Amino acid sequence: MPIQRERLVELFDRVKGKRILVIGDAMLDVYLTGDVERISPEAPVPVVRVRERKNALGGAANVAQNVVAVGADCELVAAIGRDMGGQTLRALAQSMHVGSDSLIVVDRPTTMKTRIVARSQQLVRVDEEEDHDLAEADVAQLKRAIATSIGRSDAVILEDYDKGVLSAGVIGYVMQLASERRIPVVVDPKYRHFFEYSGATIFKPNVRELEAALGAGMNLNDPSALPSMVQRLGVQYLLLTLGERGMALYSAVGEIARVPTHAREVYDVVGAGDTVTAYLASMLAAGATVPEAAIVANIAAGIEVGKLGAATVSAAEILRFAT
Numbered sequence: 001m002p003i004q005r006e007r008l009v010e011l012f013d014r015v016k017g018k019r020i021l022v023i024g025d026a027m028l029d030v031y032l033t034g035d036v037e038r039i040s041p042e043a044p045v046p047v048v049r050v051r052e053r054k055n056a057l058g059g060a061a062n063v064a065q066n067v068v069a070v071g072a073d074c075e076l077v078a079a080i081g082r083d084m085g086g087q088t089l090r091a092l093a094q095s096m097h098v099g100s101d102s103l104i105v106v107d108r109p110t111t112m113k114t115r116i117v118a119r120s121q122q123l124v125r126v127d128e129e130e131d132h133d134l135a136e137a138d139v140a141q142l143k144r145a146i147a148t149s150i151g152r153s154d155a156v157i158l159e160d161y162d163k164g165v166l167s168a169g170v171i172g173y174v175m176q177l178a179s180e181r182r183i184p185v186v187v188d189p190k191y192r193h194f195f196e197y198s199g200a201t202i203f204k205p206n207v208r209e210l211e212a213a214l215g216a217g218m219n220l221n222d223p224s225a226l227p228s229m230v231q232r233l234g235v236q237y238l239l240l241t242l243g244e245r246g247m248a249l250y251s252a253v254g255e256i257a258r259v260p261t262h263a264r265e266v267y268d269v270v271g272a273g274d275t276v277t278a279y280l281a282s283m284l285a286a287g288a289t290v291p292e293a294a295i296v297a298n299i300a301a302g303i304e305v306g307k308l309g310a311a312t313v314s315a316a317e318i319l320r321f322a323t
Contacts, residue, residue: 002295003292003295003296003322005319005322007292008296008318008319008322009319011283011286011287011288011292011296012070012071012286012315012318012319014286014287015070015071015072015282015283015285015286015315016071016072017072017073018072018073018154018155018282018285018286019072019073019074019075019152019153019154019285020067020072020073020074020075020153020154020155020156020157020278020281020282020285021074021075021077021146021149021150021153021155021156021157022060022063022064022067022074022075022076022077022078022156022157022159023060023077023078023146023156023157023158023159023165023166023170023174024059024060024063024077024078024157024158024159024160024161024165024166024188025059025060025078025079025111025159025160025161025162025163025164025165025166026057026058026059026060026061026064026076026078026079026080026089026103026111027057027058027059027060027061027062027089027110027111027112027113027129027161027163028055028056028057028058028061028085028088028089028092028110028111028112028113029055029056029057029058029062029112029113029115030053030054030055030056030112030113030114030115031052031053031054031055031056031114031115031117032048032050032052032053032114032115032116032117033050033051033052033053033054033117033118034048034049034050034051034052034116034117034118035048035049035051035118035119036048036049036118036119036123037049046118046123048116048118048123050116055088055092056092057089057092057093057096057098058111058113059078059111059159059161059163060076060078060157060159060161060165061076061078061089061092061093061098062274063157063159063188063274063277063278064076064093064096064098064278065093065096065098065312066274066275066277066278066279066312066313067098067157067278067281067282068096068097068098068312069278069312069313069314069315070278070279070282070314070315071282071314071315072154072282072285072286073099074098074099075098075099075101075102075149075153076093076098076099076100076102076103077102077103077104077142077145077146077149078102078103078104078165079103079104079105079106079108079134079138079142079164079165080103080104080105080106080110081105081106081107081108081109081110082105082106082107083109083110085109085110085111085112085128086103086105086110089103089110090103102145102146102148102149104138104141104142104145106134106135106138106141107135108130109128109129109130110128111127111128111129111161111163112127112128112129113125113126113127113128114126114127114128129163130163130164131162131163131164132164133164133167134164134165134167139167139169139170142165142170143170143173146170146173146174146177147177150174150177150178150181150183151181153183154183154285155183155184155185155186155281155282155284155285156174156178156183156184156185156186156281157185157186157187157188157277157278157281158171158174158185158186158187158188158189158197158200159188159274159277160187160188160189160190160192160193161190162190162191162192166193167193168193168196171193171196171197172196175197175198175199175200178199179199184201184202184281184284184285185197185199185200185201185202186200186201186202186204186277186280186281186284187200187202187203187204187235188204188205188273188274188277189203189204189205189209189213190209191209191212191213194209194213195213195232195233197233197234197235198233198234198235199234199235200233200235200236201235201236201237201284201290202235202236202237202238202239202280202284202290202293202294203233203235203237203238203239204239204240204241204273204276204277204280205238205240205241206240206241206242206243206273207240207241207242207243210229210240226238226240226248226250226255227250227251227252227253227254227255229250230250230251230252231252236251236290237249237250237251237256237290238250238251239280239294241273241276245260246258246259246260246298247259247276247294247297247298249290249291249294256290256291257291257294259294259295259298260298272301272304272305273301275297275300275301275304275311275312275313276297276298276300276301277297278300279293279296279297279300279313280293280294280297283296283297296318299318299321299322300313300318302321303317303318303321
């Protein structure tokens with residue numbers, strides 16, 4: 001199921017000026033990199049002497065910066081805390097040209113994930129977060145931001161990391177508004193609200209997430225298994241990411257396409273799913289068919305995993321790949 005280079009050029013030209021709304025759990029990723037020269041006298045653990053501190057956008061914020069890398073405009077609706085982490089996340093988003101006016105400030109900490117790295121190995125990750133659903137007043141604030149942004153959007157991404165932004169009520173509200181405006185919706189789900197996204201255009205779990213939601217293994221060789229899941233979810237398309245085996249696209253009538261992986265050399269799979277989600281929505285906004293969007297997103301993922309850490313993939317890189 002190839003896509004011609006001329007069609008890629010057309011889609012990337014059309015995506016300019018399109019507006020993608022990303023709603024979900026934004027995070028601040030912190031990387032502390034240093035050297036290990038001794039073991040602590042206090043406990044049998046390495047002492048890391050930090051040489052470098054790097055902040056990066058994570059979660060829904062990373063998806064948003066990937067949308068900008070495609071060439072589209074992006075507005076991020078998410079929650080941050082009244083803390084330094086929230087200020088840093090907002091500043092980073094602005095520096096990446098991600099619209100941050102719809103970031104709401106809530107009375108809980110900004111989700112932060114701090115990774116301590118030495119000798120090119122991650123020694124430990126420290127998570128600072130609260131993952132219960134937002135309070136009613138915060139949800140009302142979130143809905144106001146969504147209502148303001150969705151009317152000027154060409155596609156919506158719901159990026160769920162089970163951190164409390166995408167409650168069932170918020171999901172239903174977004175799906176209703178998107179349906180009224182006939183805006184495509186791409187969903188990257190997690191377990192807690194897996195079956196709340198009826199009406200989505202593309203629903204994109206991986207095999208592990210799908211099996212966790214079902215509470216049982218999934219036989220991918222059973223031709224009836226995935227179409228019946230599409231019907232149960234109430235979505236238009238199920239795009240199942242299969243790791244090194246690429247992706248499989250299903251509708252309620254059966255398998256539409258298998259998209260083989262384009263990874264040439266895998267260094268790091270971190271962030272590949274965010275890249276896929278961003279490209280799916282951006283290509284739909286540009287007028288691509290769902291199979292075309294899946295092909296382009298898969299190429300982007302193959303390029304992303306050849307980079308270290310969560311990285312973005314530009315249209316120019318994909319066009320070079322397609323040459």
